Amino acid sequence: MVGESREDIAVIVEGVVKIYESRGERVVALREVGLAVARGEVLAIMGPSGSGKTTLLNIIAGIDRPNAGRVVVDGFEVSGAGEEELRRFRLERVGYVFQQHNLIPTLTAWRTYYSPCPWREGPAGAAASSYSRRWGSRGRRAGILRS
């Protein structure tokens, strides 16, 4: 990362702390975590179960909030954002493959994937619609998806 400008950095995490407290128990899941991810870089976060990988990803994706620290994704201040800004950020900027499938049982896989697309605007919406059309028809031809 040395010598790269701020514009080349897609994700900045600085001094992130996450503490879970429930029923008198206090778990420090992240203790002053910092990292920077360059644009186009592929990063694998590895560690034993319970080391805080999901917690960190949730905080970077704007799903959960840290107790302290700063997260910036592509120039967007995730850690300082309000709920509405975060909703748009998640809709337009975040792609997330969960550990569980999280499919909506009453919908087909195709409908589950396509369901947020109408709310997407601009290039993200156009790309989502184009991908879903392309993969939807391929999926149906391959017999993986129903329309």
Ligand SMILES: Nc1ncnc2c1ncn2[C@@H]1O[C@H](COP(=O)(O)OP(=O)(O)OP(=O)(O)O)[C@@H](O)[C@H]1O
């Ligand atoms: N909602 C929660 N309430 C209380 N403690 C939590 C909560 N979520 C996570 N933790 C605790 O925070 C720590 C980090 O958990 P996390 O799920 O981020 O780990 P992980 O590295 O993703 O684990 P795994 O490899 O099993 O998915 C663990 O000690 C976990 O028990």
Ligand SMILES: [Mg+2]
């Ligand atoms: Mg996990």
